[in-house]
Structure formats: C-alpha cells, structure tokens
Amino acid sequence: MTHEQVEFFEDAGTGLRAVIAVHDTTLGPAFGGTRFYPYPDQDAAVTDVLRLSRGMTLKNAVAGLPCGGAKAVIIGDPGAVKSERLLEAYGRCVQSLGGRYVTAGDVGTSAEDLDVIGRTTEHVVGRTVAAGGYGDSGPMTALGVFHALRAAAAFRWDTADLRGRTVGIEGLGKVGYELARLLVDAGAQVVAADPSAAARELAERDLPAVVVVRTVADAAVDIYAPCALGATLNSASIPAIRAGIVCGAANNQLATAEDEQLLADRGILWVPDFVASAGGVTTGSAEYRRLPLEDVPAQVAKIFDTTAEVLTLARRQGMLPGAAAEAVAQQRLSGTPAAGGSPRRAH
Incomplete structure (x- = not known):
C-alpha cells in the first residue's frame, strides 16, 4: 500500500x-x-x-x-x-x-x-x-448502507423491496441503530447484536420490532450487515454465514483479500464496504464545501446506483465485486475505463 x-x-x-x-x-x-x-x-x-x-x-x-x-x-x-x-x-x-x-x-x-x-x-x-457543522454523519452512513442493501437485493432477487426479508445487524452503534430503524420502516424483519448492554437496551426501548440476539453472524437471515469493527469476515466465520447477501457499514470487513473468494464460493454476494458506507463521507464533503445540507440525502441515495454499477460490472467481467469496485475507483482516479481488474472466480 x-x-x-x-x-x-x-x-x-x-x-x-x-x-x-x-x-x-x-x-x-x-x-x-x-x-x-x-x-x-x-x-x-x-x-x-x-x-x-x-x-x-x-x-x-x-x-x-x-x-x-x-x-x-x-x-x-x-x-x-x-x-x-x-x-x-x-x-x-x-x-x-x-x-x-x-x-x-x-x-x-x-x-x-x-x-x-x-x-x-x-x-x-x-x-x-x-x-457550524452538519452534525453526526451516522444517519447518512446508515442511509447509504440501506440503499446499498436495496441495490444488492434487486441484483440478487430482482426486487429492491425489503419487506419480509430478514436482516441481521452486527453492531447497534450510531450507524447500526439508524440502519435498524430504516429497515423496520421498510418492512424488513431485523435481528441485531451488540456487546454493549447500553446499545442493546436503547434498541429494545426505541425499536421494539428489533429482536436483540447474542450473535447474528451465523443467524438464519437473508442479509448480514456488519456495522461494528472490521475483519469479521474471515476463514473461521465465513463457513457459518447463512445469509445470501453481506452488506454493512464496517470498514475493512475482510480479514484478507482471499476471504471474498471464500464468500463467493459459498454463493454469498458481498457488497464492498467502501461502496456501501460512503454516506458519511458524502456528508463530510458537502459540509467542507458548504453545500446545502438538505441536498445530502439525494446525494447519498446515489449509492444505490453505484452499488448496482459495481455488481453489474463484476458479473459482466467475471470478477468479484471487490475487484469491480476497485476498477471503478481506479477509473475515477486515472480517467481510464473501468473494464480492467484481475478476473477471479465468482458465482
């Protein structure tokens, strides 16, 4: 690096x-x-x-x-x-x-x-x-993950409607809590885990529809949303994941680059964390440039289109989503077409 x-x-x-x-x-x-x-x-x-x-x-x-x-x-x-x-x-x-x-x-x-x-x-x-700032960026980070989840659902199940889908959220901090609220409002069934008793109690008090459990990494859910610390996707945890989609706000979710292939080998669609969690920095960039705060949610909503672009490129080029996302990033860094990247096996 x-x-x-x-x-x-x-x-x-x-x-x-x-x-x-x-x-x-x-x-x-x-x-x-x-x-x-x-x-x-x-x-x-x-x-x-x-x-x-x-x-x-x-x-x-x-x-x-x-x-x-x-x-x-x-x-x-x-x-x-x-x-x-x-x-x-x-x-x-x-x-x-x-x-x-x-x-x-x-x-x-x-x-x-x-x-x-x-x-x-x-x-x-x-x-x-x-x-003079725009406040905590957690809600906009959660909104971006929500749109990424919808895009991944549309890619995998041909509908962005999350009603009836079960989502497991790992981490009920400022992002995980807001994501849980958005998902409940969208009609999803939400289970969540957090080691903090205070975070669990807040969710149980304010979001009674959320089922607080001990762990969600191996729960019977449609979507697993890691929203705590990184490296939770590894050779020990991946074999136990039962979700069809993994998409969350935590940074550096993969313990190693090879772990994305382990997910693909199990038929699990992973949305790269640096794609899904861009809502917070979108807010920060707007604040720094003094763009209107009321325009930020519409900017964050574009994460739906970005996620769809990355997943479509991955399928078209026969590469994993992580490589596709890096190709899109390199295109914007260098101005070259996002058609490169090292193809790797993907389901």
Missing part, C-alpha cells in the same frame, strides 16, 4: 499519541475520520491506519467525491485518556498538514469531540450544528 504521507505525533503534556496516514490526494484533499482506540501497540495502530486510509481513497473515488483518502488513529482508551487538551493538541497536528488532510469522526470520536478539535484546525467536518 503506497501512501503519500504517514506522520507520527506525540504530545507529552496531554499523552497524545497519533498517526495520520494520507493515502492519495489525486482527487482533492484527503478525507477520513479519526479513530480513538486502545490498540495493543503502535504496530497494530499503524496496520489499521494504513488499511483504513487506502479504503478511504477507494470509498471516495467510487462515490465520485472530489476528495482523496486518509485516516488517523489516536492510540489509547478514550474513556480513560480523552480530554479537551488532548483533542486540541490533536487538532494542531491536523492543522500542521496544511489542508492535505480533513478529519472527521470515527470509532471513539463524537461530533462534540470534533467541535473541540475544530478549535485548533479548520480542516475538520462532522461538528455539531451549533458549532
């Missing part, structure tokens, strides 16, 4: 330890969220930020956004070490890159945190409405 720039930051006074990885700025400033997470060591953090930043380049290019890809991680338990001083110090790190990197929220960072980061950098999106 060739990156344009990888920067390491430390601030002894606040305990800040951060890594910012700018993968590609061909299409514009590199957008990507800041993940605040207790990595076991720096190597694990670097591995994660390199993978995530490359995924952001693909996500932004496939979505047709005028921005490149990047990601940042802050190493530590946000519940123990997060402070306003630390976030302000981190904002100065972002500012030092001169606008090459525009940060946003991710696991462990909220819109309120971005308000604080915004005190020391202008290159931040996802702040609260009160601070």
Whole structure:
C-alpha cells in the first residue's frame, strides 16, 4: 500500500499519541475520520491506519467525491485518556498538514469531540450544528448502507423491496441503530447484536420490532450487515454465514483479500464496504464545501446506483465485486475505463 504521507505525533503534556496516514490526494484533499482506540501497540495502530486510509481513497473515488483518502488513529482508551487538551493538541497536528488532510469522526470520536478539535484546525467536518457543522454523519452512513442493501437485493432477487426479508445487524452503534430503524420502516424483519448492554437496551426501548440476539453472524437471515469493527469476515466465520447477501457499514470487513473468494464460493454476494458506507463521507464533503445540507440525502441515495454499477460490472467481467469496485475507483482516479481488474472466480 503506497501512501503519500504517514506522520507520527506525540504530545507529552496531554499523552497524545497519533498517526495520520494520507493515502492519495489525486482527487482533492484527503478525507477520513479519526479513530480513538486502545490498540495493543503502535504496530497494530499503524496496520489499521494504513488499511483504513487506502479504503478511504477507494470509498471516495467510487462515490465520485472530489476528495482523496486518509485516516488517523489516536492510540489509547478514550474513556480513560480523552480530554479537551488532548483533542486540541490533536487538532494542531491536523492543522500542521496544511489542508492535505480533513478529519472527521470515527470509532471513539463524537461530533462534540470534533467541535473541540475544530478549535485548533479548520480542516475538520462532522461538528455539531451549533458549532457550524452538519452534525453526526451516522444517519447518512446508515442511509447509504440501506440503499446499498436495496441495490444488492434487486441484483440478487430482482426486487429492491425489503419487506419480509430478514436482516441481521452486527453492531447497534450510531450507524447500526439508524440502519435498524430504516429497515423496520421498510418492512424488513431485523435481528441485531451488540456487546454493549447500553446499545442493546436503547434498541429494545426505541425499536421494539428489533429482536436483540447474542450473535447474528451465523443467524438464519437473508442479509448480514456488519456495522461494528472490521475483519469479521474471515476463514473461521465465513463457513457459518447463512445469509445470501453481506452488506454493512464496517470498514475493512475482510480479514484478507482471499476471504471474498471464500464468500463467493459459498454463493454469498458481498457488497464492498467502501461502496456501501460512503454516506458519511458524502456528508463530510458537502459540509467542507458548504453545500446545502438538505441536498445530502439525494446525494447519498446515489449509492444505490453505484452499488448496482459495481455488481453489474463484476458479473459482466467475471470478477468479484471487490475487484469491480476497485476498477471503478481506479477509473475515477486515472480517467481510464473501468473494464480492467484481475478476473477471479465468482458465482
């Protein structure tokens, strides 16, 4: 994974330890969220930020956004070490890159945190409405996944109507919760799992139609929607999946590139995560460019067409959806036709 720039930051006074990885700025400033997470060591953090930043380049290019890809991680338990001083110090790190990197929220960072980061950098999106931002991007991320699910259903079952379909959501955080609400409103049957008791209780209280279970990865569902952390699709989990479609918001869902072939060998249609989860960065790009907030849902709805384009290309070229999505991204990065890619076996 060739990156344009990888920067390491430390601030002894606040305990800040951060890594910012700018993968590609061909299409514009590199957008990507800041993940605040207790990595076991720096190597694990670097591995994660390199993978995530490359995924952001693909996500932004496939979505047709005028921005490149990047990601940042802050190493530590946000519940123990997060402070306003630390976030302000981190904002100065972002500012030092001169606008090459525009940060946003991710696991462990909220819109309120971005308000604080915004005190020391202008290159931040996802702040609260009160601070001049467009608020939490979670609902638009969920809306994008919802449209991707509909497109995948139309591709597989010849109808985008999700009524009567059973969807298993892994993760009831800010994206999974909103996705569950959209699916219930669309007439789908929803089962969901989350290790957080608070998240489960919120869903049970506000979304009584959602059945909260221990695990959904191996549940008897039509669609499996991973919306938590990545690498849940692997050689151990894939043999147990009973869904016909896998489509969710989690980044880097495949533990290895070979795992997509394992899904295809079992007849499971996978929608690449960087295609399905572009709703959040679409919102962030609009905020940065000061486009009207009311226009964002219509932009996010285009993820339906993008998903259909990727799946159709994969079938036509005899490649897996991941390769097809990368071909579309490379087309938009280089201006060449999206007819290349390395063909791989697919069902």
